[in-house]
Amino acid sequence: MVTALYPGTFDPVTVGHLDIAQRAAALFEKLVIGIYELPDKNLLFNTQERAQLFHDAVKDIPNIEIKVFDGLVVRFAKEIGANVIVRGLRSGTDFEYEFDMTFMNRRLQPDVDVVCLMTSQEYKMFSSSLLKEVARLGGDVRDMVPDGVVTALSEKFRKNT
Numbered sequence: 019m020v021t022a023l024y025p026g027t028f029d030p031v032t033v034g035h036l037d038i039a040q041r042a043a044a045l046f047e048k049l050v051i052g053i054y055e056l057p058d059k060n061l062l063f064n065t066q067e068r069a070q071l072f073h074d075a076v077k078d079i080p081n082i083e084i085k086v087f088d089g090l091v092v093r094f095a096k097e098i099g100a101n102v103i104v105r106g107l108r109s110g111t112d113f114e115y116e117f118d119m120t121f122m123n124r125r126l127q128p129d130v131d132v133v134c135l136m137t138s139q140e141y142k143m144f145s146s147s148l149l150k151e152v153a154r155l156g157g158d159v160r161d162m163v164p165d166g167v168v169t170a171l172s173e174k175f176r177k178n179t
Contacts, residue, residue, distance in 0.1 A: 022133070023100040025052035025091045027146070029061045030167045031072045034137050034144040038106035039072075041135055043079050050098050051076070055088040062150055062174055075164040092127035101130055108137045108145075 024042055028035055028051075043049045053069045063071065065086055073084045087094040095103055103123065105116050113134070120132045149162045153171040160168050 019047045020102065021048040021050065021098065021100040022046040022102040022104050023050050023052050023091070023095045023098065024104040025054055025087070025094070027054050027056060027059070027061065028068050028072055029063055029146050030068065030150075030163060030170065031075055032144045032146055032149060032163050032167075033161070034106065034108070034142075035072075036075055036164065037138050038104065038135050039076055039082060040079065042104045042133075043076075043082050045133075046102065046104075047081060049082045049104070050100060051082060051084045052091070052094055053084060053086045054091075055086055063170065067170065071164070071167050071170060074166045090126065092123045092130050095130045096127060103130060103132045105132060105134045106137050107134050108142050 022042055022045070024039055026035065039049065039051060051072055053065060053072065055065045061068075069084050069086055076082045076084075085098065087097075091103060095101070107113050107116060116132070116134055123130065123132065144162050149159045150171070152162075153159045154175050159171065163171070
């Protein structure tokens with residue numbers, strides 16, 4: 019069985035993330051969505067909220083599971099038995115970053131490979147940072163995030179004002 023890991027902060031999950039997750043789930047027998055716990059990073063949603071939002075968005079895909087992790091991605095991949103890390107690419111900038119990261123990961127864990135999936139064109143410009151700013155300013159992000167995230171963003175920004 020080939021298990022793949024799709025890691026990220028997913029603060030919050032976007033339709034671009036879902037696009038990559040759905041396509042990766044079709045390629046691999048098991049896909050683990052790794053929600054990266056970053057206690058020092060200023061995130062809008064806490065780790066459990068991010069995990070729940072992603073879980074709610076993929077609950078109907080039977081070969082996807084959600085796990086929280088910290089530390090090195092390649093170490094977590096080995097812990098869960100994943101021999102592939104899935105990454106989504108939106109642009110050349112993403113490629114440059116992933117290119118460098120892949121060589122470092124390969125040096126640390128040679129038996130874990132990386133598969134990069136190009137984001138579908140309609141999601142190319144979506145980023146969690148950008149959509150959070152749009153939502154904070156009262157813009158409509160319904161076409162950028164799953165339904166549950168729209169509600170969660172509204173609640174967060176209502177509390178923060």
